[in-house]
Amino acid sequence: MTAPCPGAFSPDPARSWPSDRAAPASGSGDGFGFGSGDGFGFGSEPDFGYGPEPGVGSASGSGFGFESGFGSGSGVGSEPGSEFGSDRRTGRSAGPVVTELRLSAFAAHRGTVVPLAPLTLLAGPSGSGASSVLRAYEALSRLGAGASLGEVFPDPAGCVPEGAAADRQGRRGFRIGCTADGPAGPVRLELAIQAEPTLRIVGERLTRAGETLLSTALRDPGRPTLQAAWHTADELPVTREQLPDDRLGTALLPLRVAGRTPGQLQVLAAAEQMVVALRPAFVCEPRPHRMRTPVPPGEGRLRRDCGNLAAVLHAACNGYGRRHARLVALAKAGSARPVTGIGVERLADGLVRAVVARGDGGGTPLERLGDGELRYLALAVALLMGPGTGPADVESEVPSALQTLTLLADGLDRDLDGQQTRELLTAAASAAAAGRVRLLGTVTEAGAARARRTAGAAVVDLGP
The missing domain is CATH 3.40.50 (Rossmann fold)
Structure with missing residues (x-):
């Protein structure tokens, strides 16, 4: 596997932040292809280069492609102690809610994680990226409602972090994600999007309690599809299929998964919880x-x-x-x-x-x-x-x-x-x-x- 480019952006999950500031996610790695991973699912290519980030080390993620395996230990930890739970904590929320927003590499943000309470106000000096947090949430909401990438990101280059270097094939992109809490427990969504030279999703992962339920990766840049795999837990433990590269795979799962096995039911519950949490914005x-x-x-x-x-x-x-x-x-x-x-x-x-x-x-x-x-x-x-x-x-x-x-x-x-x-x-x-x-x-x-x-x-x- 090719080593990451020098200076490639790698958020350090162990970095400490004051309690009232946006903080990096906890865990042993964000499983997004940093460090030893293969990046955005480009086969053996590293992730997009984002230039040096002072004070930020490398993570030990296990790669973004579905070939990193299903089950626990994929670098995404469970979040049983989420500070701002939904109905399981307060008994108030009508349905699933988004409790955390992650801007791993988006506009002015690198490794930013924003916990979302029922009432959350973002503050900071001009240029700190408060408006970008709302843009990221809106983008995820619209993708969850079935909108295409072109509709959601009319200016994708503006979402790429400033100073981000292109990889060896001239590609640049950005990464966002969120956590939705509800009856299925905390469910995490991670999304990698290529902005240049063409706009497309190049990797997506849906996880719950450290278990990968859906993973997609770009295997053939010449085709407008992603190789997807989702949890089945039957004679065939994993189902593989092609999904379009301009739509959120999680939102498409209810149309693709039959729901006949316990594993398929887990996938459906997690996907539906994520979509229901994101859409009403x-x-x-x-x-x-x-x-x-x-x-x-x-x-x-x-x-x-x-x-x-x-x-x-x-x-x-x-x-x-x-x-x-x-x-x-x-x-x-x-x-x-x-x-x-x-x-x-x-x-x-x-x-x-x-x-x-x-x-x-x-x-x-x-x-x-x-x-x-x-x-x-x-x-x-x-x-x-x-x-x-x-x-x-x-x-x-x-x-x-x-x-x-x-x-x-x-x-x-x-x-x-x-x-x-x-x-x-x-x-x-x-x-x-x-x-x-x-x-x-x-x-x-x-x-x-x-x-x-x-x-x-x-x-x-x-x-x-």
Whole structure:
């Protein structure tokens, strides 16, 4: 086997970090092909070179390809002591949840592991990569929902760590992964993606308690397929098949595995838990200038930019009585002026706009509110009502009662004053404690200080 290139990136799992900072994963190796492994599943080729990383040693992973063997001892340890468990720990979560995100080599991150509590806020100086953590989570969520690599990564080169050197064949890439906790216990997913010269998955591994359940590897660069193998535990202990190199293999397993043997049932349980945990995610990026324009009624699902907030409120008037009351109370708590209600009025041209009632017979249309008020109101709606109802919800084969929505909010406290930030964090902590929603967001230094004083909030410092 060819030795790794000098300076190839190899995160050291034994490196210690302060308890409130993102820390490398524990265990004897991440089993991702570093050190003695064969890298991203390129046969005898080493992993992508990422240049020297001061203070980071080499790991003793056993390789990424499925030929490294099924069963325990593959370099991925179990996580029975996960700090932030799901329903097994709290009894609250509606279904499986993502409890850890790993950015082994992604954008500004090398060997970063982020534990995810029901309410997690990322803090750090500009350039520390907080937004990249949300990008990685969104990418995994969309892949889990069946999206292709091209849809998820329109600019894959931007995901490659800066200064990453290409291997001998001119290939560069990135690596991300996560852990989903639920009835099947902690399940780990590791994903290696080639960004250059062509975008493709080159390796994937799904493990539980140190046992490899699914492993894929690129064996023939000239074909758009991966060699996959999954646990069977029958007369034929391993099933081998070809999978496409532009889709997440874990999401395809329910269509490929019959579920006739105990081993197949284990694979299905782990894959379904991972997919159900990843899929219900909503990215909320309120754009105040888009929220000021009246919109046509009838659209009940909140857009990413919240530009159709008035239409969502219009559709929700008859179906969210108690949540609407909580929304009014939250709007009142975060406003310097009196708030007695939030309604929607239809204009002469048939469009609708939201209006904040003031109690004196008048109201303030949405377009007259400031940027901070608009962002606060949009985030409150997303937090209390979720993305709303729409075709995407109707088409889901997983009942909503078995899903826990994860709200992704980059710049959660942007344009908000101190009172608005406190009220929003308190409401988020309450919703998370009730198991209705989980939140992963980025905050400023001031927002992080307030979050540390909020019961139920966990702050992850991505600073140096």
